[in-house]
Amino acid sequence: MSRLDHTHDPALISWVESANRHCDFPIQNLPLGAFSAEGQARRIGVAIGDFILDLTAIGDLLDEDWREDLSLPVLNAWLARGPADHTALRHRLSELLSDQRYRDDVEAALIGQSEATTYLPCIVGDYTDFYVGIYHATNVGRQFRPDQPLLPNYKYVPIGYHGRASSVRVSGEPVIRPAGQRKPPDAEVPEYGPSRRLDYELELGLWIGRGNRLGEPIPIGEATDHIAGYCLLNDWSARDLQAWEYQPLGPFLAKNFLTSVSPWVVTADALIPFRVSAMKRPKGDPEPLPYLRDDDPAPGLGLTIEALISTEQMRAGGLPPHRLSHGDAAAAMYWSAAQIVAHHSSNGCNLQPGDLIGTGTLSVDNDDGLGSLLEISRGGKQPITLLSGETRSFLEDGDELILTARAKAEGAVPIGFGDCRGVVVGVS
Ligand code: CA
Numbered sequence: 001m002s003r004l005d006h007t008h009d010p011a012l013i014s015w016v017e018s019a020n021r022h023c024d025f026p027i028q029n030l031p032l033g034a035f036s037a038e039g040q041a042r043r044i045g046v047a048i049g050d051f052i053l054d055l056t057a058i059g060d061l062l063d064e065d066w067r068e069d070l071s072l073p074v075l076n077a078w079l080a081r082g083p084a085d086h087t088a089l090r091h092r093l094s095e096l097l098s099d100q101r102y103r104d105d106v107e108a109a110l111i112g113q114s115e116a117t118t119y120l121p122c123i124v125g126d127y128t129d130f131y132v133g134i135y136h137a138t139n140v141g142r143q144f145r146p147d148q149p150l151l152p153n154y155k156y157v158p159i160g161y162h163g164r165a166s167s168v169r170v171s172g173e174p175v176i177r178p179a180g181q182r183k184p185p186d187a188e189v190p191e192y193g194p195s196r197r198l199d200y201e202l203e204l205g206l207w208i209g210r211g212n213r214l215g216e217p218i219p220i221g222e223a224t225d226h227i228a229g230y231c232l233l234n235d236w237s238a239r240d241l242q243a244w245e246y247q248p249l250g251p252f253l254a255k256n257f258l259t260s261v262s263p264w265v266v267t268a269d270a271l272i273p274f275r276v277s278a279m280k281r282p283k284g285d286p287e288p289l290p291y292l293r294d295d296d297p298a299p300g301l302g303l304t305i306e307a308l309i310s311t312e313q314m315r316a317g318g319l320p321p322h323r324l325s326h327g328d329a330a331a332a333m334y335w336s337a338a339q340i341v342a343h344h345s346s347n348g349c350n351l352q353p354g355d356l357i358g359t360g361t362l363s364v365d366n367d368d369g370l371g372s373l374l375e376i377s378r379g380g381k382q383p384i385t386l387l388s389g390e391t392r393s394f395l396e397d398g399d400e401l402i403l404t405a406r407a408k409a410e411g412a413v414p415i416g417f418g419d420c421r422g423v424v425v426g427v428s
Contacts, residue, residue, distance in 0.1 A: 003272065004272055004273060005091075006094075007027075007028065007030075007090055007091060007094040007269070008028055008272065008273050008412060008413075009028075010028070010411060010412055010413045012027055012028065012094070012098055012413075013027065013098065014026070014027040014048060014049065014097045014098050015097070015098065015099075015100055015103045015107075016048050016049045016051060016097060016110065017049070018049030018050040018051065019048050019049030019051075019097070020049070022049045022050070023406070023414070023416050024047070024406075024415065024416030024417065024418050025047040025048055025049055025264075025415070025416070025418070026049070026413050026414075026415060027048065027094060027097055027098055028270065028273075028412070028413040028415055029047070029266065029270050029415040029416075030046050030047075030048065030090055030093050030094065030097075030267070030270060031046065031047050031229070031264035031265055031266045031267060031270065031417075031418070032044060032045070032046055032075055032078070032121065032229070032264065032265045032267065033045060033046075033047065033052075033075075033118055033119075033121045033263045033264045033265060034073060034074055034075065034118065034119040034120065034121050034263075035052050035111070035116045035117060035118045035119065035263075036116065036117050036119070037054075037111045037115060037116055038115065041073065042073040042119055043055070043056045043071070043073055044056065044070050044071075044072065044073070044074075044075060044078070045111070045116075046093055047113070047264050047418065048097055048110075050112060050113055050114070051110040051111060051112055051113060052110070052111050052112075052113055052116050053093070053097070053106065053109055053110055054109045054110075054111060055070045055071075056070065056071050057108070057109035058096070058105070058106055058109045059071065061092075061096060061102065061105060061106070062089070062092060063088070063089075063092070066078075066085065066089065069081065070089075073119075074120075074121065074122050074123050074354070075121045075122050075207075075228075075265060075354065076122050076123055076353045076354035077353070079122065079207060079208070079209040079210075079228040079229075079265070079353045079354060080209065080210055080211065080353035080354075081209070081210070082209055082210040082225065083209070083225050083268070083269075086209070086228065086267060086268070086269060087269055090267065090269050090270075118170055118171070118172075118263035118264075119170055119263070120168065120169065120170045120261070120263075121170075121207070121231075121263065121264070121265050122207065122265075122353075122354030122356070123354055124165040124168045124354060124355065124356045125165060125352045125354060125355055126162070126165055126351075126352065126355045126356075127162075127163040127164065127165045127168050127259065127355070127356045127357075127358070128160050128161070128162055128163060128344060128355070128356075128357045128358070129160060129161060129163045129203075129235055129251075129255070129259075129357075129358035129360060130158055130159065130160040130335070130340050130357065130358060130359055130360045131158075131159040131160060131360040131361075132158055132159075132332075132333045132334050132335040132339075132340065132359050132360050133332045133333065133334070133359065133360045133361045133362045133363050133371065134150070134154070134279075134332070134333075134334035135332060135363040135364060135365050136332070136360065136361040136362065136363040136370075136371055136372070136375065137149075137150060137154060137159075137360075138150055139363060139370065139374075139375045140374065140375070143374075143378075143379045154334075155281075155285050155286055155334070156286060156288075156289065157343070158292070158335040158339055158340055158343040159360075160340075160343075160344065160357075160360075161250045161251055163235075163251075163255060163256060163259065163358070164255075164256035164259075165356070167256055167257060167258050167259060168259045168260075168261060168356060169258060169259070169260055169261075170260070170261060170262075170263050171232075171260055171261065171262050171263055171418075171419060171420045171421045171422070172421055172422070173258065173260055173422060174422065174423055174424075174425045175198075175236055175258055175260075175395075175401075175422040175423065175424045175425060176257070176258070176425050176427065177194050177195060177198055177397065177424060177425065177426055177427050178194070178195050178198070178238050178241065178253070178254075178257040178258075179192060179193055179194045179195065179427065180192065180193075180195060180238060180240075180241035180245075180253050180254070181241065181244055181245065182195065182196070182240035182241055182243075182244055183243075183244045184240075190244055194426070194427055195238035195239075195240055195241055196240055196394070197238065197239035197240040197374075197380065197393075197394045198236070198237075198238055198239075198394050198395040198424060199236070199237045199238070199239050199372050199373045199374050199394055199395065200234050200235075200236060200237070200307065200372060200373065200395065200401045200403075201234060201235040201236070201237055201360075201361040201371060201372050202232075202234070202305055202306075202307045202325065202361060202362055202363075202371035202372065202403055203232070203233040203234065203235055203358045203359050203360060203361055203362060203371070204230055204231070204232065204233060204301070204303070204305070204329060204358070204359045204362065204405070205230065205231040205232065205233035205261050205356050205357065205358055205359075206227050206229075206230060206337055206340065206341070206356070206357040206358075206359070207227070207228045207229045207230065207231065207265050207354065207355075207356060208226055208227065208228065208341075208351045208352065208353060208354065208355040208356075208357065209225075209226055209227065209228030209229075209353060210225065210226050210228075210353065211226070211350060211351050211352040211353050211355070212226070212345050212350055212351055213350060214348060214349075214350040215348040215350075216345075216348065216350075217291075217342070217345045217346045217347070217348055218341055218342055218345040218351070219291075219342065220291060220292060220293065220294050220295075220338055220339065220342040221295065223337075223338035223339070223340075223341040223342045224268065224296070224299075224337070224338050224341075226341055226351065227268055227337055227338075227341060228265060228267065228268060228353075229265035229266050229267040229268055229270075230265070230266050230268075230271065230301070230337075230417070231261045231262045231263075231264065231265060231266065231417060231420070232261065232262040232305070232403045232404070232405050232417050232418075232419075232420035233259065233260070233261050233262075233356075233358045233359075233403075233420070234259065234260040234261075234401065234403055234420055234422065235255060235259055235358055235361070236255070236257065236258045236259065236260065236422070237251075237254055237255055237372070237374075238253075238254045238255075238257070239254070239374055239394065241253055241254035242254030242255070258422070259358070260420050260421070260422050261356070261420060262403070262405075262417050262418045262419060262420040263418060264417065264418045266415070266417050270415060271301060271407060271415075273407075273409050273411070273412035274301060274302040274303065274407035274408070274409045274412065274415075275298035275299070275300065275301070275302065276298055276300040276301070276302040276330045277297065277298055277299075277300055277330075278294070278299050278300045278330070278333070278336055279300070279330065279331060279332075279333060279334060281334075288339065291342060291343075291346055292335075292339050292342060292343060292346075294336055294338050294339055294342075296336070296338060299336035299337065299338055299339075300329070300330030300333065300336060301329050301330055301333075301337070301407070302328070302329075302330055302407060302408065302409055303328070303329040303330070303405045303406065303407050304326060304327070304328060304329075304405070304406050304407075304408065305326070305327060305328075305329050305362060305371075305403070305404070305405045306323060306325065306326040306403065306404045306405075306406075307323070307324040307325050307326075307371065307401065307402070307403055308321035308322060308323050308324060308401070308402040308403075308404070309321060309322050309324055309386070309392065309395075309399055309400070309401055309402075310322070310399070310400045310402065311386060311388060311390055311392075311396065311398060311399050311400075312397075312398030312399070313388045313390060313398075314386065314387065314388045314390075315400070317388060319387045319388055320387075321400075321402060322386045322387060324370075324373070324376060324384075325363075325368060325369050325370050325371060325376065326368060326369060327362065327363065327364035327366075327368065327369025327371070328364060328369075329359075329362050329405070331364045331365070331369075332362035332363055332364050332369070332371070333359060333362065337359070340357060340359070341357070344357065363375055373392065373393065373394050373395065374394075377392070377393040377394070380393040380394065381393075395424050396424065397424050397425065397426035398423065398424065398426075399423070399424045400421060400422070400423045400424075401421070401422055401424075402419050402420070402421050403419065403420040403421075404416065404417065404419055404420075405417040
């Protein structure tokens with residue numbers, strides 16, 4: 001596994017001045033993504049301060065062996081290379097962006113983020129969503145089964161379901177209100193119409209780097225080497241559709257109308273200073289089965305994750321977004337990222353470069369850190385009041401939902417993920 005090195009040094013600064021003390025993209029981060037500048041083709045870049053460094057434009061300064069994969073419009077081929085190349089590119093980018101000797105050659109390849117369009121970083125072959133947020137699982141379970149919120153398999157099996165890859169989109173994609181079958185508890189038969197209980201889910205996404213062959217599970221000790229990086233993920237959810245359709249096969253049309261992710265792949269290397277110990281399993285909980293036993297002393301991600309809402313009225317009135325929740329990702333995750341990957345492949349299922357895996361909603365064990373409106377409004381029974389005086393149980397047309405993540409640790413420069421946003425659009 002990769003280790004702390006000079007690229008994480010808090011004293012390291014960039015000649016890109018906006019990078020220094022940048023809340024998301026200081027030189028210690030260096031996340032990769034796909035972007036285009038006006039009139040140009042889509043390509044791979046790295047976020048640095050308020051800019052994107054165009055990697056195709058500095059191909060001559062990179063290892064010849066890397067150029068072909070880095071000149072593609074998506075990151076799949078690059079992510080497939082695995083940790084050694086990923087670390088080597090990070091070292092080179094850190095050098096190019098800190099050493100004044102390279103400034104003249106590199107500066108011309110910087111594009112302002114405000115002038116660029118960002119895209120999904122990979123072609124997502126498969127998207128899977130897990131359910132590792134134990135407090136979310138408990139809160140939701142309690143609404144359906146007050147006596148037994150967590151089902152007996154939860155503490156043995158990292159629960160997940162296969163989502164839909166075609167509707168995974170990058171931050172900024174409009175959230176077209178889904179329609180579907182909904183059946184209020186007092187109605188005799190369902191009806192078809194626009195969802196009345198549209199919700200978000202605050203999640204992290206894992207981008208798979210190197211894959212595994214069909215029939216060859218990834219051992220838990222090697223699982224982190226298959227995770228190229230992380231993003232924010234919003235699993236938009238239509239709760240009324242979900243409540244009616246979810247039995248017996250789980251989520252379907254309540255979820256697959258859109259999944260939004262933040263544009264940047266925050267690399268596993270960039271997050272090394274922010275690794276923390278896992279959630280302590282409550283006394284009496286079973287030990288993970290051997291194939292899920294993770295000996296990594298710091299498998300958790302020390303990230304503060306937030307969800308904010310801004311209504312149309314709030315934006316018109318110049319009011320700041322309202323923070324719906326903030327919490328610590330590691331304190332929400334019953335299963336680690338490595339356990340997710342090991343479990344997913346444990347039956348021989350093959351993961352492929354650029355596959356996207358959601359953690360599931362990351363709610364913590366207090367009311368300030370609930371990762372969905374379903375939990376915050378107690379199933380719609382306790383609406384929240386916003387600064388504008390408006391109330392919300394679920395999302396209304398015109399609402400913008402914003403997810404953020406920030407990593408902080410003693411002795412490290414904090415880094416961020418970049419936002420994951422979406423505005424709800426009504427259907428006429
Ligand atoms: Ca989810």
